[in-house]
Amino acid sequence: VGRCALPPPESLGPPPPALEIQAAVTHTALHHFQADRCYYGEIDGDTAIIRQDAARPGLASVAAVYSLGTMPIYKAMLHGNQPVVVADVPRSLALDDSLKQLCLDRGILAYVNIPVMRKGKLLGNLCLTQCTPREWTTAEVALLQETADRTWAAVERAHAEDALRQSEEQFRLLITATSDTVYRMGADWTQMEQLLGKDFLADTLAPTRTWVEEYIPAEDLPRVQAAIAEAIGQKSLFELEHRVRLADGTVGWTHSRAIPVLDARGELTGWLGAASDVSARKAAEQQLLQFNAELEQQVAERTQALAESQARLQSVFDSVAIGIMLLRAVRAPEGHLVDFEYVLANPVAQAYTDGRPVVGRRYGEVHPGIYHTPVFGQLAAVVETGRRTDFEVHYDYEGHNHWYRLVGAPLGDGLLCTAEDITTRKLLEQGQAQSLALLQESEEVAGLGSWDYDLATQVLTWSDGLYHLLGRPVGSPARAQFFLDSVLEDDRPAAVRLVRALADGTHSFDGPLRLRVGAEVKTVRCKAVPLPAAPGAPVRVLGICLDVSDVARLEAENLALKLDRHKELLLAILQAQENERQRLAEVLHNSLGQVLYATKLH
Missing domain, CATH: 3.30.450.20 (PAS domain)
Incomplete structure (x- = not known):
């Protein structure tokens, strides 16, 4: 009873000097008091440890680990710091059942138990037992109590001395290690x-x-x-x-x-x-201090550079020719986007408004027309999808009649937007489109085509009219080699000069080429002119090709007609000369006949 699954006492043992003191005291007390068993127990909370005991020959050892939790009466009596004296275990009413049974199992019928307490804490006990009932005298109890106190003092000194020895040994090992x-x-x-x-x-x-x-x-x-x-x-x-x-x-x-x-x-x-x-650490700290000083200097320089950069950015922001706006999304309680709020606006963006400051105002309030054009939808899509937008729009609201290019990039729950007035460019583009349409019609009517050769990229571009003129599909690769592949052999030297003028970009070309176009041969007058930069070397070569096949044919027919007329005139002259010769011959013959006839008469 009272045993628990704890290590055996010998594995928990105090140092040998204390154990020897306990052994000497228990053996001395056993013989002095003529008892059957004497032991010293150490108590820690509810655990009592008997490491060894002195007993009469033939008695089993009671050394073990016991739990006081199963002996509440016994535990309370020990904590009372008074000797516990039992003369007859079987008849005692002041024993726990578990303790009484444990005593009977060990043959203990009488005992004296002296608790040892220090500063109100129960530390141990010294116990004498007898295998028969025994009346313990007051002197025996007092002597046993004095023995317990002296034993504990001796044990404490032994513990202290041993602890000191261990401490000195650990200190020596610490110094060594x-x-x-x-x-x-x-x-x-x-x-x-x-x-x-x-x-x-x-x-x-x-x-x-x-x-x-x-x-x-x-x-x-x-x-x-x-x-x-x-x-x-x-x-x-x-x-x-x-x-x-x-x-x-x-x-x-x-x-x-x-x-x-x-x-x-x-x-x-x-x-x-x-x-x-700590020399290495101090050196590292010194280096760190130096590094921090350098870092602070760099931060100061960077801060100054950042301030200068911000000033430059602000200058650009204020002086750039396009409107720049930072807009924050305005959402309905349900979460969908309904408008934007101006957070920043440069002077140009401010100039697009009614003249009142726009920061803090609604974008849709300043420009209600955004809801009637693609503007609001495009800008809202930037915020909702996180994708950049770049579009052009014609805006004819709030007294505006302009074309604008709007670029938006997402920024948090809003966007950064630029607005550029491109009305002038749009008008120029419209004029160019009209001119291009007129040029295409002119090329079609006149059998004319143009081309553009970029000397830097070596890219040759043909107009639709030139594709039609040369019998090529519109959009097919444009190559200078076409002129060499299609030219008649007699005109190849001129074609070579044209291709060289394209490649070099240093001289002009003007001359006709006879080219095979499908099943026919066309006479095409080609002209190439280098276009220099202003100033600088030529950057491109511009040229035109004119179908002069009809002109060449008319010239050939005119030449043939002239030759026929010259031939007829020559034949007429020859015939007139022959007729005159025959007339003269006849006149001469008649005159000579008359002379001869007259001569004969005479």
Whole structure:
């Protein structure tokens, strides 16, 4: 009864000196009082430990671990700090049932139990038992009580001495194992008793009064002396980081801590301390301080640069030629977006309004027309989808009749928006579109085509009219090689000069080329002109191609007609000459005949 699953007493044992004292006392008491069993128990809370007992031969040992929780009456009597005397266990009414049964099982019919208490705490008990009922005398009880008190005092001293030995051994092991310097000082710190430097500081193995000159640099001496004086005055921990002369003669840093050693009266008898090498940390801290100083300088420079950048940004913000607005979303209670609120607006954006300051006002209030144009939907989509937008819109509300380019980028629950008046460009684009349409019609009517060659990108662009002129699908790759592939062999040198003029961009070309276009041959007059930058080298070559096939044909037909006429005239002249020759021959023949006839008559 009362046993529990705790380790056996021998595994919990006190140090051997205390155990020997207990053994000596119990054996002495056993024989003096002529009892059957004597033991000393240690009590910790509800746990009682009997490590050994002295008993008459033939009796079983009662050494074990017991639980006082199952013996509330017995426990209460022990806490009463009075001897518990039982002369006859079976007849006693002041016993717990569990304790009575335990006694009967162990053959204990009478006992005296002396509790040991210190400062109101139950620490143990000394017990004599008898295997037969026994009337215990008052003298026996008193002597046993004195024995218990003296035994506990002896055990306490043994514990203290053993603890001191263990502490000294642990301190010795700590000194051996630690890398810190360990030192002992006198009560007033004027004398250093001992210092083990551990390769950090020079050792001091004999008492010395010159330790300050040997270890403390002059610049740190006032701080060290002040910390020592404060620790002595308060009998408290000494702790300080200071410079110290190292074993190699250089100066480093140490973190020194010392605790006061007090006697029984609370008077200082000395100091025990340890010092660790913090030179590396101090060097790192110095580097960190230097780094922080440099960082602060960089931050200051960066702050100034940021301020200058902000000033420049503000200058750009105020002077840029486009409107810039920061708009915050305005939502209905249900959460959907219904408007925007101006957060920022530059002067140009302000100029687009009714003249009153816009910051804090609703965008839809200033420009109600946004709900009748794609503006609100486009800007709302930026906030809801997080995607950028870039669109152009014609705005004909609030007295405006302009084209605007709006660009919006998401920014929190809102957007950054720019607005640019592109009315002039739109009018120019419309004029260009009209001119282009007129040019295309002109090219179609006149059989004309144009091209543009970018010298930097080497990209050749044909107009639709040139595609039609050369019989190529509109949009197919435009290549200068086409002229070389399609030209008649007699005109190849001219085609080569045209292609070279394109590639070089340094000279012009003007001349006709006969090109095979499908099943026919077209005569095309080509003209290329380099277009220089202003000023600078040419950047592109512009050209036109004109179908002069009809002109060439008419010229050929006109030439043939002229040749026919010249031939007819020549034939007529030749015929007239022949007729005149025949007439002259006839006249000559007649004249000669008359002369001959006249001659004959004579």
